[in-house]
Amino acid sequence: MFLTMIRRRWLPIAGGLLLIGLFAGLHLLAHGYHFGLTEDAHAVHLPFLEQTLDPALFPGDPMLATRSGYPSFYFQLLALATRLAPIPTLFLIVHLLTLLAYLAAVAGLSLRLAPDRLPLRPLLIGLLLTLATLPVLGGDDLVLRSALPRHVGLALALWALLAGLLERRLLAFALAGLSINLHALSGGFALALLLAGDLLRLPWRRWAAPLLAAALGLLLALPTLIWSWQAAEPLTPAWIDLLRLRSSQHSFPLTWPLTDFVAFGLWIWLAGLTWWPLRRNEQGRWLAGAALAVALLAAIGFMGAEVWPLGPILRWQLFRSTRLLTVLALPLVVRWFLTTWDRGGLARAGSLVTLLALFAPWPIVWIAGVLAGGLLTALASWAPLDGLARAVAVQIVRTRRLRLGRFLAWPAAVRWTTAALLLALLVSGAAALTQPRVPADLLVAWRDVQIWARENTPVDAAFITPPYYYGFRVESQRPVVGEWKDGTQQYFSVPFTAAWWQRMRDLHAAGASDIRYNDLSAAEVTAIAQKYQADFIVFFIERELPFPVVYRNQWFRVYQVSPG
Structure with missing residues (x-):
């Protein structure tokens, strides 16, 4: 028993x-698993946690002040x-x-x-x-x-x-x-x-x-x-x-692509x-x-x-x-997949087409595949066409008898488990191989800049950083003038929204991928540093400015812009 x-x-x-x-x-x-610099939401969340552990961090940083409204x-x-x-x-x-x-x-x-x-x-x-x-x-x-x-x-x-x-x-x-x-x-x-x-x-x-x-x-x-x-x-x-x-x-549906709704x-x-x-x-x-x-x-x-x-x-x-x-x-x-699969014939083909379409990363292919699968299952109600589909399926099984016969002879639980896990492994492997990758040495260099800032500057030292490249606060534990990612906090603070947008304008950032920051002149850098009481500015290595270089690596250069 x-x-x-x-x-x-x-x-x-x-x-x-x-x-x-x-x-x-x-x-x-x-x-994958994203943490720290590889997870864009952590550009906000990790500083929140760090300041919760140590309230003395990020003094004067307006993004961290939005925590009270979150x-x-x-x-x-x-x-x-x-x-x-x-x-x-x-x-x-x-x-x-x-x-x-x-x-x-x-x-x-x-x-x-x-x-x-x-x-x-x-x-x-x-x-x-x-x-x-x-x-x-x-x-x-x-x-x-x-x-x-x-x-x-x-x-x-x-x-x-x-x-x-x-x-x-x-x-x-x-x-x-x-x-x-x-x-x-x-x-x-x-x-x-x-x-x-x-x-x-x-x-x-x-x-x-x-x-x-x-x-x-x-x-x-x-x-x-x-x-x-x-x-x-x-x-x-x-x-x-x-x-x-x-x-x-997030909030304005008429700006979304039609494919989302379809x-x-x-x-x-x-x-x-x-x-x-x-x-x-x-x-x-x-x-x-x-x-x-x-x-x-x-x-x-x-x-x-x-x-x-x-x-x-x-x-x-x-x-x-x-x-x-x-x-x-x-x-x-x-339940729809299982029901149509059990009907066999054209309905089974329709369920398979629909299932595969759901894994398509392209909206048009996704939509076309689901429509095609739905059409096939609808046509299964036409007996002559469904009979033809069943006859074709039988012929395929006969011609592939050695391969399919052994598989079909397995217990149902084994067949379903094997097929599902193989498809899942194929989809997961394809997704892993096609994920966009940031050069590893770039991430290391970005982290090194932040570690240098944490170890070599006072806790209230403010940095000007590329607004389109997020997460400087994560490892540096230092306030920044602003990042485009900070704008997500507009949902939790009205005063911050206007202040953030003004900072983005000063940094020449009109969008998440706007890189005009790289073209800031020495006079503009000086004006921004004075306006926001910043001490250092970070640029990619190819940019040269008439300020003292206090740190550099293979990707980044840090200038001191305050009298020090």
Whole structure:
């Protein structure tokens, strides 16, 4: 009896955990692990953490002053955890745990929403699709490359949604409320989806339970809600104009490419094909409620950005709620794949074409492939054409009997596992090989400049650095005049927005890739240094200026521009 319990209960769990671990490794292969200078968000987040550990760092740096308006306890928790491990080790641990939690949530959703005679199939396809190019609006993505608040918030939000789907209401709303304290957007969106799902699933006489649970979630989020209320600032038309210039990808939908909307619509269409037969049961109504919540948030986001621009709506980046809907749709797409595959014939070919298309990194190919796969599955209802497709498939199996015959003779679980892992390995390897690479010696040189600054200049020494080349604060622990990346903090400070833009204008930076900084004259450098009380300026090595050179390496040159 004991052995039977192990075989029936614990072996499947162990196998599922092993697969989740394998796919975590494949994610690391495909996307790498970014820390410090190789992760653009760390240009902001690591200085926040460093200043949390040592408030004396970065004196007078306006970007660091925006920390008071960034409502998240993520950095305080990391600061406490640095007692247990150094920062690089700690970030790696947090990233791995976040990635495992994200994949486990996807696996749980797939097993729940795509029940199958062979549970291994939805588990494999669900995990496989996490490596695909999943469409999300609002300049967001579902690629986890480092330990970031939004990634931790996403993992917690997905577990909250899974608990809500399983009718673990208190746990679901509690997780959503707690995640608001780490990443307000992810937790807030999860709370809205949970409430809408329960209200549509339950008769109105039973609405008290989800409303009380939502109140519990808000109560747990109270520290961040109070923080947000205290940090609130009046938003001006000038702030909205600069937001459109710097961060239109997050808040202004009419600036996004049409392919973003088409791809997202096709993804929801694939999920909808499977959802339609479920629309009247409890799970189907819950999913409909969650989808309606995202649709409502997106409609408010559009109206508050493009029709009557409203600062609070723009700040909340409501279109980024679509990534939760993307993941909720994933198990329904898994179910569609399995259903069409089991139909055989032309439908099976259509499901395979669609599956492969989802891994295309080019939007046009992605869209064309999904449309082609959908068309093939639709044509499968035409009996003569479907019969022809089945006959061709039989002929292929016969002509490749020696190769396919042995494979088809394997147990179904082995066949599906082998095929899924091979495809995942192929996709991950291709992604790893095609990732843009920064020359290793350039990164080393950029880090060396910062280490020299930390070891050879006072803590209040201010640097002028290339605004298009981010992250000087990370290793130097010194304030800078400004980087283009700093502009992301405009969501959390209105005064900073105007100050940041003025600094970018002074540095001749009108965009993320504007390199006119390299053409600054000696007189302009002197004027900038006097205006912002900077002591040093960093240029690439080929630029020569009539100032004392205090440091150089194979890539960079540092000049002292203050009297010293």
